[in-house]
Amino acid sequence: MAEPGIHFLDARGPDGVRLYAIGDVHGRLDLLAAMHQRINSEIEREAPADWRVIHLGDYVDRGPDSKGVIDFLIEARQRDPRHLVLAGNHDIGFLDFLKTPDPEGLFIRFGGIQTAQSYGVEIIEGTSAWFGKAEAAMRKGHQALVEAVPQSHIDFLRSLPFSVSFGDFFFCHAGIRPGIPLESQTPQDLIWIRDVFHNHSGLYPKIVVHGHTPVPGAEVMANRVNVDTLAWQSGMLSALVVDGTDKRILEMAIREA
Structure with a gap:
């Protein structure tokens, strides 16, 4: 019997933990640093009981400062392990090329x-x-x-892990294969999948929060949220914020690299 799915409107994060999920950065250190500054300001001002900042992969390639992005994320994770960093296909591709x-x-x-x-x-x-x-x-x-x-x-x-889950939300770079339990998803699908995931109209066991496929603005669907807004080219980095039942999109724009 298929596991019942959940609709975005009904989904909630874990009690007392605010979640920020940031889309593909692709070398735009300026946008990543500005987004972190915005998030830090919110956390200091609103003082949630706990929080996580989840980065959804693709830190390198295309944009001007991949090295700077990696330095930034290493420092952020060392400073506070509540900064979570997932693998994207470009990050694995970088390792593959070096090898x-x-x-x-x-x-x-x-x-x-x-x-x-x-x-x-x-x-x-x-x-x-x-x-x-x-x-x-x-x-x-x-x-x-x-x-x-x-x-x-x-x-x-x-x-870098390939996925993480909090409350009713499952975070990964690209998406999941429909019909396969979340815990059985392959790394290949988690960082590469597109059409079969995007075209699935049914609900998933959790809301899948992902990037990988650029969209003009953050895309909120019944079963998934895409926060890849082509930051390296558009100058806009997007994030999903989840705080209990409250969900919103956070955008950071710098039009010139």
């Missing part, structure tokens, strides 16, 4: 060039990099990046 450079992989094709630049490294882009002198240049850039990325950054990225 094995692939000219057709996610990192090179979708914004990793900017990530490398944030570490002071230039990498040749495109399939042509694997022929003759260009291949040697690609491998040289890869080696330079391996040497430039601190071990603390690699350890941090390797430490």
Whole structure:
């Protein structure tokens, strides 16, 4: 017998714990820092009994300061473990590239060039990099990046869980596979899934809060909430705030990178 689902309007967070779930950052340290400042101000002013700030993945690629974003998140988590940081597909793709450079992989094709630049490294882009002198240049850039990325950054990225749950809410980067229990979801689906998740009209056991697929404004559905508002390009970072039965969207906009 299928587990009964829950509608967004009926969902509630755990008693006494305010939740903030922040969408894809993609190298926009300015937006992440501004969002944290806004959240900190709210917490200081309103003094909830407890809180969690949940980051939904994709900290690197495309935007100008992936290195700075990782430094910021490492410091935030060390300062207060109530800052929770989940893995996104781009974060895993960064680790994959450091291990094995692939000219057709996610990192090179979708914004990793900017990530490398944030570490002071230039990498040749495109399939042509694997022929003759260009291949040697690609491998040289890869080696330079391996040497430039601190071990603390690699350890941090390797430490990231794929999901977390509080109250009636389940948090992950991309979404879940319908019909599979939340505890049995695969890492691949949690950081990559799209259509079969988005197109499912039924309710899930919990409200799925995710990013991964850009939308013009935070998308609140009966069974899920998408807070990926293409921050690296739009200049708007979005978050879902849950406090008991109260739910709202928090937006931070800086139009110029």
